[in-house]
Amino acid sequence: MGKDYDLIVKGGFVALPEEAAFLDIGIRGGKIAAIGAELSAGPGIEIVDARGKWVLPGVVDAHVHLNEPGMGHWEGFASGSAALAAGGCTTFVDMPLNGLPPTVNVEALAMKADRAAGVSSVDYAFWGGLVPGNVSDLQPLHESGVKAFKAFLSDPGGETEDRFREVDDLTLLEGMRTIASFDGLLGLHAESEAITSRLAEKAAADGRTDAADFIATRPVVAELEAVGRALLFARETGCRLHFVHMSSPEAVELIAQARREGLDVTAETCPHYLVLSDRDMERIGPAAKCAPPMRDDARRERLWQQIAEGSIDVIASDHSPSPEAWKSMEGRTFMSAWGGIAGAQSSLELMLDEGAVKRGLPLPVIAKLMADGPAKRFGLDDRKGRIAVGRDADLAIVDPGAAYTLRREDLYQRHRHSPYIGRTFSCRVVNTFVRGQLVYSLNGGGIVRAGGGELLSPLKERVNER
Numbered sequence: 342m343g344k345d346y347d348l349i350v351k352g353g354f355v356a357l358p359e360e361a362a363f364l365d366i367g368i369r370g371g372k373i374a375a376i377g378a379e380l381s382a383g384p385g386i387e388i389v390d391a392r393g394k395w396v397l398p399g400v401v402d403a404h405v406h407l408n409e410p411g412m413g414h415w416e417g418f419a420s421g422s423a424a425l426a427a428g429g430c431t432t433f434v435d436m437p438l439n440g441l442p443p444t445v446n447v448e449a450l451a452m453k454a455d456r457a458a459g460v461s462s463v464d465y466a467f468w469g470g471l472v473p474g475n476v477s478d479l480q481p482l483h484e485s486g487v488k489a490f491k492a493f494l495s496d497p498g499g500e501t502e503d504r505f506r507e508v509d510d511l512t513l514l515e516g517m518r519t520i521a522s523f524d525g526l527l528g529l530h531a532e533s534e535a536i537t538s539r540l541a542e543k544a545a546a547d548g549r550t551d552a553a554d555f556i557a558t559r560p561v562v563a564e565l566e567a568v569g570r571a572l573l574f575a576r577e578t579g580c581r582l583h584f585v586h587m588s589s590p591e592a593v594e595l596i597a598q599a600r601r602e603g604l605d606v607t608a609e610t611c612p613h614y615l616v617l618s619d620r621d622m623e624r625i626g627p628a629a630k631c632a633p634p635m636r637d638d639a640r641r642e643r644l645w646q647q648i649a650e651g652s653i654d655v656i657a658s659d660h661s662p663s664p665e666a667w668k669s670m671e672g673r674t675f676m677s678a679w680g681g682i683a684g685a686q687s688s689l690e691l692m693l694d695e696g697a698v699k700r701g702l703p704l705p706v707i708a709k710l711m712a713d714g715p716a717k718r719f720g721l722d723d724r725k726g727r728i729a730v731g732r733d734a735d736l737a738i739v740d741p742g743a744a745y746t747l748r749r750e751d752l753y754q755r756h757r758h759s760p761y762i763g764r765t766f767s768c769r770v771v772n773t774f775v776r777g778q779l780v781y782s783l784n785g786g787g788i789v790r791a792g793g794g795e796l797l798s799p800l801k802e803r804v805n806e807r
């Protein structure tokens with residue numbers, strides 16, 4: 342007779358969907374086979390002692406930019422997935438931009454899948470892009486397994502000719518009609534190009550280049566206008582929408598209202614909008630630059646309330662790395678520095694520290710925002726997102742007593758800048774399991790199993806055979 346389990350994670354404080362409790366998790370063949378108070382450990386079963394630890398479902402980070410193909414010198418699937426694993430993430434969904442070519446047709450998708458295969462340490466899926474001129478590529482991309490489409494309403498930035506571009510209103514409308522026709526999902530970077538670009542021009546003309554000036558070029562109203570316009574188009578087309586990196590509680594409220602009216606729409610925010618403010622952007626400098634910018638403390642606290650009220654569906658890192666030179670004030674200004682936070686490794690620890698420890702949010706709430714919520718929204722919940730029998734054994738084990746101060750050398754990403762360097766965390770990810778395999782061990786050598794990640798929606802034969 343075969344053994345009941347390959348592995349038992351014993352005695353941890355386990356975040357189930359509805360409650361957290363001291364439980365054992367039995368794992369067999371990479372899946373969760375049993376959850377119980379005292380699972381019996383027969384001969385040959387490996388035991389992981391999780392007493393005194395928190396056991397959470399592995400984070401599903403639905404918003405990262407790992408930059409391959411073409412921009413692997415900025416990040417890459419190996420280094421980016423290592424940082425994610427060290428932060429308790431077991432699945433990511435990679436954005437269609439910042440790599441070259443951008444993922445706006447099936448050919449580009451196949452190139453990206455090639456680069457990730459055998460390289461990523463955690464499981465993954467892909468976004469496709471909606472840009473001017475590619476509406477006819479949306480259905481083929483959908484059939485090739487992209488989990489959602491991304492469009493920018495404002496200029497995504499970057500300097501190359503063939504970079505990802507923002508949509509005009511007609512492209513957005515027609516794209517939404519097409520995506521609705523196959524019941525796909527559209528994710529939006531929602532800031533008004535008309536407002537932000539004119540304010541940026543004026544600032545440039547006046548020689549205003551510092552952090553406060555940058556923040557002033559991207560006001561809350563620019564987010565509200567873009568969200569409002571997209572919701573109007575969603576009413577018109579029936580397209581399902583996901584608003585990425587919402588920075589203001591006003592925008593989250595607009596989305597919540599639309600949902601009450603029956604629209605199929607979700608809101609994402611990121612740890613940086615919850616733990617950093619506009620003042621922190623000024624204090625930290627370009628490592629804390631992103632768009633939309635961080636807001637004032639009152640808005641930040643209101644976002645935490647909206648989390649407690651259930652108005653926010655997804656927390657994602659928006660890990661958008663760049664070389665150090667792009668984040669330096671040498672030869673640059675805050676205004677010309679790269680916009681993007683390279684914080685993937687810290688997402689779960691930030692949410693646990695600031696959410697669970699400081700604000701008393703239950704672990705299941707954090708688990709829902711960081712694993713179950715994104716898994717559901719991005720169609721990965723057949724395998725991912727929960728600690729439940731039958732799901733993949735993807736686990737993040739956190740030591741709630743392992744306070745530490747983040748140093749550059751702790752980071753696994755390619756370029757070691759982060760707005761959180763020097764920050765003291767009250768807890769730390771100690772082990773990350775993907776499908777029952779230990780991938781990251783804080784005290785046992787860091788990344789102990791590289792390159793074992795799987796593409797969750799394999800490209801069709803047709804694509805591979807090209």
Ligand SMILES: NC(=O)NC(NC(N)=O)C(=O)[O-]
Pocket residue numbers: 406438439497498530586630631632633659661680681682
């Ligand atoms: N080109 C980017 O990666 N942009 C990202 N940058 C941010 N958020 O500052 C994003 O998601 O918009």
Ligand SMILES: [Zn+2]
Pocket residue numbers: 530585586632
């Ligand atoms: Zn964005």
Ligand SMILES: [Zn+2]
Pocket residue numbers: 404406436659660661
């Ligand atoms: Zn992004």
